[in-house]
Structures are given as C-alpha cells and as structure tokens.
Amino acid sequence: SQTIHQWPATLVQPVGSPLSLECTVEGTSNPNLYWYRQAAGRGLQLLFYSVGIGQISSEVPQNLSASRPQDRQFILSSKKLLLSDSGFYLCAWSPGQGSHIQYFGAGTRLSVL
C-alpha cells in the first residue's frame, strides 16, 4: 500500500532563517506531488505541484520554492523566512492520470517568530 511521510511535524524558526521541509511517498511510482498551505482559519492553498522529476509548477508568487530531486521526494524550501510564511504545510500525492484523488501527509506546523 502507498504511504506518504512528511516531516517535521512542528517547526519554530526565526525570521530570516532558511527552511527545508521534506516529503516522501512509498509504494507507488511517478506520482503527482503537491505542496499546500493552510493559513489559520483558511482553506487549502496550492503552492506547487510536480508531475515528474525536476518538473515544478508554481501556483502563487511567494518566498518559497520547491524541488523534486527524486521520483518520490518533494522538498519545500525558503532562503529567508518571513513572518507571513507561518502556517500549516501539507504535502500530497496522487496517481496522476485516471484519478483526481489526492492523499495527504500529516502536515507540518511552521511558526516563524
């Protein structure tokens, strides 16, 4: 069966520090991968998605970037965090062709202070 791992679960970082959140998927190959952010009391905002290694689509201009160095690894990064980067970050995967269903990781609560 497929599983998705996302870490860390909680992160507190000072303003101006770098960020690296990692997400890996097991039990499938060539998945679509996604990064979302949920701000407090808000819905899910799609940040990035990837349909293959090295292929990244950015949905909103921001202080963050994403990379997919391996088929089942998706990384969310920032060189310098802003206060507004605080939120709940979610990684998700989907089989791609033939299915719209996305499966989410447990999320990372990021607090930038």
Added chain:
Amino acid sequence: DQQVKQNSPSLSVQEGRISILNCDYTNSMFDYFLWYKKYPAEGPTFLISISSIKDKNEDGRFTVFLNKSAKHLSLHIVPSQPGDSAVYFCAVGTGGYNKLIFGAGTRLAVHP
C-alpha cells in the same frame, strides 16, 4: 476570485440527525468533485467523490449530490455521529488530473 465556495463556515447538528454541507462552484468545466474531512493538526482524508456524469453517489452514511445546472454540490451525513466533528472541504477538478481547487471548509460540530 473564489472558484469554489463553502458559504457556511460552521454547522452544528445533534447526534443522530442529518448533516448537510454545501459547496458552490463557478466553472462548468469542472468535472470531478470530492469531499475531504480534516481533524485539527492532521492532513485531510478523502471521503467521497462524484464525477459530472452522475448526480448522486453513496458510501455508507455519506452521500454526495451534484446539481450541475446550479453548479452546486452537497454532502449528506446520516445519521451524524460525534466522531464526524471535523472540518469538511469540498474540492473540484478537471480532466487534466493535475490539480484540485479547494473550498475554505465548513466546521461541523455534532453534539450529543
């Protein structure tokens, strides 16, 4: 410009009664519709879905209804249970399978 709207931020229902969560969308090109359930500090979990060729899909206590002419989607939970208390997101997709657009969510509270 919100393409998917969940106009009720919260809903309170008594245990055993029906919970009805609503969702409206703007683009008639959307052809696949999903509901997710989310507990605090966890990722959303897929609940039920429906494609545009249907108007109803059932899975146990959960039924999703689609009214394409009204661009309206609803989730019925019968009977509601305290464990159903969570935030429910509707999401829509198109034939490209690459992206979903989520609503802002409705917080359901089921009380005894």
